[in-house]
Amino acid sequence: MRLKSLIPVAMMLSTTPALAEKGKPEAPDREVWVTMGADAVAPMRESFKSAGWEEPTAVVAKEQAAMFRLRESQLSRLATLMHEKFNRCAGFITSETREEALATLEPALAVAPQNLVTYTLNNATTVNTLMGAMTEANVRGTITMLSGYSTRYYTSQGGVDAANSLLAKWKGYVPAARTDVKVELFRHTAWAQPSVILTITGTTLASEVVVVGGHLDSINSSGGNAPGADDDASGVASFTEVIRVAMARNYRPQRTVKFMAYAAEEVGLRGSKEIAAYHKNNAINVVGVLQLDMTNYKGSTTADVALITDNTNAAQNTFLRNLITTYVKIPQTNSTCGYGCSDHASWNAQGFAASIPFEATLSTSNPYIHTANDTLARSANNANHALKFSKIAAAYVAELAKGTAQ
Incomplete structure (x- = not known):
């Protein structure tokens, strides 16, 4: 990717935005660095201009992406634009420093140890044991719990409370005898909502890590309630069911498995970005990442799952694809979602192998997200579609982390 121009940092932000986003909890109005796809630059400038704000000037502009310095209070409007115009969630990456932002413009080379991973499908007994214990009712219960909060916005009390409820739920699944399992909060210094992480330490390959995640926060583009039943209570619920059956069936992976519910995805992948950087900076050997972001709205008529092919x-x-064909046996297709469209991009930017199976093609995905209407009712009050993604995640974990279940 060639550097097209470097524009002096004569920043436009001498004043704060004229109005806070209606109904949003106010974040500390700090300056942050934001990178986005080049196709979103002109629409962002027009959107900010229509709000009475000064048009942002690029600090760095490249052929495919650009970097800006914005205020934190502008992020929710940017998230609204990305959803309404590009169907991206979030569609941009927020960084605390200029150096971090520059790094997102030049994704890291693939981490060398990943070359040692051999993808095999030879653990069918474990896959089928986990999949066979899954129920739609349990997935639905987690969606109902998380979407019951009026908002899970990253600066809100609801966002904090939802994290603590999920922490308690996951802890409740873990038998006292499982000293190899740890459930904890990953606290972020720049905002209130923590991320939640459950770790199952591997038996023979503990230094190699498999990550399964989705984002915990929600947002309403117009203010007011943000139930986020599909975006992304559904994804978190899908892999929460993997945790439940893993504990119920005494699953013992060879590789370490980490399940992660990320904070602050909707405002620039902030939680996952910090966590992925932590793993890279501490030389933690992450051999694979699976992202589940929106799993319960069956928008496509010809496929149940769309594999995102860009930034993966x-x-x-x-x-x-082989896991889905072999074990889940549902129709699949491919789709693309653009720059920074979900938390997998945070891991991809650090050089880790990441994938995201999505509920539909982008053009047929849930049209109600980022509104008060993103409720379970939009999926006929059931989690039948999300259960398919629980099975995908179970197959992914059992065949990449290997191990046994009873």
Whole structure:
């Protein structure tokens, strides 16, 4: 990617935005660095101008992406634009420093240890044991719990409370005898909502890590309630069911498995970005990442799952396709979602192999997200579609982390 121009940092933000986003909890109005796809730059400037704000000037502009310095209070409007015009969630990446933002413009080379991973499908007994114990009712229960909060916005008390409720739910699944399992909060210094992480330490390959995640926060583009039943209570619920059956069936993975519910995705992938950077900076050998963001709205008539092919790892995507064909046996297709469209982009930017199976093609996905109407009722008050993604995640974990279940 060639550098087209470097524009001096004569920033436009001498004043704060004229109005806070209606109904949003106010975040500290700090300056942050934001990178986005080049196709979103002109619409962002027009959107900010229509709000009475000064048009942002690019600090760095490249052929495919650009970097800006914005205020935190402008992020929710940017998230609204990305959803309404590009169907992206979030569609941009927020960084605390200029150096971090520059790094997102030049994704890291693939982490060398990933070359040692061999994708095999030889653990069918464990896959089928986990999949066979899954129920729609349990997935639905988690969606109902999380979407019961009026908002899970990253600066809100609801966002904090939802994280604590999920922490308690996951802890409740873990038998006292499972000393190899740890459930904890990952606290972020720049905002209130923590991320939630459950770790099952591997038996023989503990230094190799498999990550399954989705985002915990929600947002309403117009203010007011943000139930986020599909975006992304559904994804979190899908892999929460993997946790439940893993504990119920005494699953013991060879590789370490980490389940992560990320904070602050809707405002620039902030939680996952910090966590992925932590793993990279501490030389933690993450051998694969699966992202579940929106799993319960069946918008496509010809396919149950769309594999996102941009900003993901091609080899792992092929592995995922084989898992779906072999074990889940549902129709699949491919789709693209653009720059920074979900938390997998945070891991991809650090050089880790990441994939995201999505509920539909982008053009047929849930049209009610980021509104008060993103409720379970939009999926006929059931989690039948999300259960399919629970099975995908179970197959992914059992075949990448290997191990046994009873």
